[in-house]
Amino acid sequence: MRFLLASLVAAITSACAASATPPPGTTASAAPPMVVVNERDVMVREAPPHGAIGMSTAYRISDVAPQPRTMEFRRRVLDVGAAVGEHPISHDEVYYVTSGTGVVVSDGVEAELSAGMAAYLYENAVVGIRQTGDEPLSIIIAYPVSR
Template identity: 70%
Template sequence: MLRTLPLLLALSLPAAAHAAPPAVIVHEGQVVRKEPPPHGAIGMSTAYRISDAAPNRTMEFRKRILHKGAAIGLHPIAHDEVYYVLSGQGEVTSDGVTARLGPGSAAYLYTGANVGIRQLGDEDLALIIAYPVIKP
């Protein structure tokens, strides 16, 4: 029994965990820029590339405001992606199927789909966009 005790103690002790890097705190005002939306430069948008401030990240987390008449043009995606609507109205397209989105709704888009979203109405369309970083 004494011979197995050190082994049992060693098995019950937690392995030394790798320390996570410290949290990165980003205020959207630090990462804001006016630019045409990606995938076609249709109209104008305000972009908040929030996750760009996080080194060695494995996901992208962005806020984008599509101004009147603006759109993220149709483009194929190589990862799952989520568009979450904070305010305004929009129309999302995935592989030729189009649906309206409003505040509190999300579109979960799948790898390999051809997707895009456009602003509708008079109010800006504010979105959160999240997807994994694809490393080469």
């Protein structure tokens, strides 16, 4: 799992670094400088949102990036028996499983997820996810910033 996350971070960092140097004959953009985050620096132990069902470790990675930013990128590890309770969403969200197993729900429809699987959840749905199995469920959550 650490290798997968490290690979994702390396790919993102490499893409950002590659785009930081403008092609010959062009000028630099007005974009803010990239932000590199070590998940250890943003780790917090807390109950999951939307119901405080069990315990989890939250990594609010994009919170380090100053506004204005247009997306949220987070990781959450749900302890055995924990869940992000069902809640309405006002934007599309993606839950990507990096390890463990769980059940995602969207408007009452459930689907099992395991490492390497993602659920694309749509605006206005009522969604949630719960850990199943014998090991914690690690997910990456991405969604646009609410305006």
